[in-house]
Amino acid sequence: MSDVYMMIRQCLEKTGLGPMRVGEVLGGTPIFGEAGLLNSLELVHFITSLSEAAEIDPYDLMKDGDEALRRTFRDIHHLSTALTGLLGQAVEA
Numbered sequence: 001m002s003d004v005y006m007m008i009r010q011c012l013e014k015t016g017l018g019p020m021r022v023g024e025v026l027g028g029t030p031i032f033g034e035a036g037l038l039n040s041l042e043l044v045h046f047i048t049s050l051s052e053a054a055e056i057d058p059y060d061l062m063k064d065g066d067e068a069l070r071r072t073f074r075d076i077h078h079l080s081t082a083l084t085g086l087l088g089q090a091v092e093a
Contacts, residue, residue, distance in 0.1 A: 004080045004087070011049035015042055025076055032073035043073065056086050 005026070012022045021037050030036040032043050051058035061082070062069055072082045 002080070004083050005076065007050070007053050008076060008079060008083070011046055011053055014049045015046045017042070028075050028077065030075055031079060033070045036073070038073075050083070054083060054087060060086055 009022060009026060012025055015038075017025070017037070024037060025031055031046075032038050038046060047058050047061050050056075051061065061072065071078060073079055
């Protein structure tokens, strides 16, 4: 499991998701949106946890509006791609 996936897993656990829901996310189940596992409050907590763990501004995960937020948090694959890009930008800065 990659470092980004491990960070996502730890942040999901910190958000209060149990092993079953964490496993579902890691298996590709939608994270947020109409069929997503997280409600709005859990998503906010998850974004806060991710931004702290990745040492990035939480705004960077949300800055492009609702549709981009749904795309980013569609599933673990989309989220890990977005985080990898943000972490790469942080290293370059």
